[in-house]
Amino acid sequence: xxxxxxxxxxxxxxxxxxxxxxxxxxxxxxxxxxxxxxxxxxxxxxxxxxxxxxxxxxxxxxxxxxxxxxxxxxxxxxxxxxxxxxxxxxxxxxxxxxxxxxxxxxxxxxxxxxxxxxxxxxxxxxxxxxxxxxxxxxxxxxxxxxxxxxxxxxxxxxxxxxxxxxxxxxxxxxxxxxxxxxxxxxxxxxxxxxxxxxxxxxxxxxxxxxxxxxxxxxxxxxxxxxxxxxxxxxxxxxxxxxxxxxxxxxxxxxxxxxxxxxxxxxxxxxxxxxxxxxxxxxxxxxxxxxxxxxxxxxxxxxxxxxxxxxxxxxxxxxxxxxxxxxxxxxxxxxxxxxxxxxxxxxxxxxxxxxxxxxxxxxxxxxxxxxxxxxxxxxxxxxxxxxxxxxxx
Numbered sequence: 001x002x003x004x005x006x007x008x009x010x011x012x013x014x015x016x017x018x019x020x021x022x023x024x025x026x027x028x029x030x031x032x033x034x035x036x037x038x039x040x041x042x043x044x045x046x047x048x049x050x051x052x053x054x055x056x057x058x059x060x061x062x063x064x065x066x067x068x069x070x071x072x073x074x075x076x077x078x079x080x081x082x083x084x085x086x087x088x089x090x091x092x093x094x095x096x097x098x099x100x101x102x103x104x105x106x107x108x109x110x111x112x113x114x115x116x117x118x119x120x121x122x123x124x125x126x127x128x129x130x131x132x133x134x135x136x137x138x139x140x141x142x143x144x145x146x147x148x149x150x151x152x153x154x155x156x157x158x159x160x161x162x163x164x165x166x167x168x169x170x171x172x173x174x175x176x177x178x179x180x181x182x183x184x185x186x187x188x189x190x191x192x193x194x195x196x197x198x199x200x201x202x203x204x205x206x207x208x209x210x211x212x213x214x215x216x217x218x219x220x221x222x223x224x225x226x227x228x229x230x231x232x233x234x235x236x237x238x239x240x241x242x243x244x245x246x247x248x249x250x251x252x253x254x255x256x257x258x259x260x261x262x263x264x265x266x267x268x269x270x271x272x273x274x275x276x277x278x279x280x281x282x283x284x285x286x287x288x289x290x291x292x293x294x295x296x297x298x299x300x301x302x303x304x305x306x307x308x309x310x311x312x313x314x315x316x317x318x319x320x321x322x323x324x325x326x327x328x329x330x331x332x333x334x335x336x337x338x339x340x341x342x343x344x345x346x347x348x349x350x351x352x353x354x355x356x357x358x359x360x361x362x363x364x365x366x367x368x369x370x371x372x373x374x375x376x377x378x379x380x381x382x383x384x385x386x387x388x389x390x391x392x
Contacts, residue, residue, distance in 0.1 A: 011060070017093060018056030025051060025086040032082075043081035047072055051087055058093035062102035065094045066109055088133075091140040100144035107145070114138050193348040197294050197301070204304040206231050206269075230268060258289070259296055259325075263315055266300050272312040279319030285388055288323075291352045292385060295360075296325050298345045299381050303329035307379070322358075322384045331377040349383065358385030 025048030032044065050072045057065040069090050075081060098110025114137045210231060260277070267273045284292060296315075303313045307329035318324040350360045363380040 011056075014056045014059050017058075017089075018052045021055045021086055021089045021093075022048065022052035024089075025049075025084060028084055028086055043075075043079045044084065046075060047081060047084055048086060050075075051084075051089060055089050055093040058097035059101055062094070062097040062100075062110075063106045066098050066102075066106060066113060069094045070113065088136065091133075091137045095137045096140040096144040098144070099141045100148050111138075111141050114141065193352075194294065196345070196348070197297050204301045206235060207304075258293055259317060262293070262296060262300065266304065266313075271304060271309070274312050274314045275317075276315070277317040277319075279317075281317075281319050282387065284323075288356055288385060288388060291356050291358065292323060292325065294352060295349050295383050295385075296327075298349050299325065299327040299383075302345055302381070303327050303379075306331055308332045308376075319387070321387060323387050324382065324384055326380065326382040328378060328380045331379055332375075346381075349381075353383055353385055356385055358383060 025044075029044045029048060050068055054065045054068040054072070057068065072087075076083065095110050095113065098106045098113075102110060114134050210227070260275070263273060263275050267275075283289075300313070300315070307313060308331060311330035311332075314326075314328040316324070316326045318326075346360070346362060352358075353360050361382045363382075365378045365380070367376055367378065
């Protein structure tokens with residue numbers, strides 16, 4: 001029922017116009033009958049009724065309305081019926097409708113109907129009346145055409161605007177999707193770097209501990225047991241660090257003591273380390289603490305992996321407006337040819353530091369070993385990162 005009501009509602013404006021024409025025609029017919037204006041009054045009723053129906057169909061079916069107007073005109077010529085004033089509504093509804101809403105053929109037929117309407121009017125009321133009617137119908141047709149062009153342009157403008165908005169929305173969605181993909185890839189890369197740092201450092205320390213165990217006297221079971229215990233503890237700590245990396249990139253403890261503990265862990269593996277810390281140490285926010293921890297971890301891993309085992313590793317922490325982390329180790333023998341000290345680790349450290357406003361400097365200094373005259377390299381890695389204390 002609601003669909004039927006909605007269908008009838010669209011005809012309300014046209015139905016109201018047709019009713020107005022019908023009432024006006026009836027009034028005109030009664031007046032003409034009262035004053036005996038038209039001798040053949042029986043021919044007026046079909047004209048009024050047909051005009052009302054044509055006006056009602058002028059918007060929805062302009063072609064049918066135009067055909068009906070032609071039939072009315074033909075009827076008037078054959079029956080010598082009078083031309084009524086109410087028929088001027090055909091100009092406002094039918095002829096206008098052909099150019100406003102009709103097809104191309106209907107538009108052409110509409111403008112072609114102007115002289116066809118003017119002729120019987122001229123025969124009925126005179127030449128000037130025909131000219132007036134022709135001008136009125138012609139203006140109505142031109143007005144409909146002008147509004148049609150304006151409406152089409154407006155519709156095209158709206159369609160173009162919607163297309164542009166859809167393109168912009170699609171471009172925005174594509175941009176957001178690209179950003180999300182880039183973010184996920186960066187997170188994956190960061191996760192890979194974290195796992196690399198944790199596992200690489202732990203394996204380097206475990207390897208150092210295992211190598212030191214080779215030089216323990218077989219009779220010294222306590223020392224061997226201590227080496228095995230250290231290796232087990234390091235492996236357990238490595239697994240725990242990997243779990244932390246996989247669940248969160250933020251350390252649970254941001255105290256400066258974590259950096260010292262890392263140095264002591266490497267020292268316990270048997271590597272000789274000199275450690276110097278100056279300035280007032282302070283707790284760091286999680287993002288800076290993560291970077292400081294991972295950078296020192298990578299520096300020590302590279303020093304143990306590529307450095308001379310017999311040479312000490314120098315570690316320095318300097319607290320000021322920036323935290324300065326520096327490691328120095330010596331490379332001798334075959335390792336001298338490994339100029340890419342640290343491999344991808346250096347690029348990872350640099351990205352970490354730059355993400356928080358820090359920087360990395362790598363220096364290599366070649367010299368001659370005083371013991372055997374062989375070439376040696378002092379490898380110095382220095383990192384700076386800004387210091388922001390934790391909010392109270």
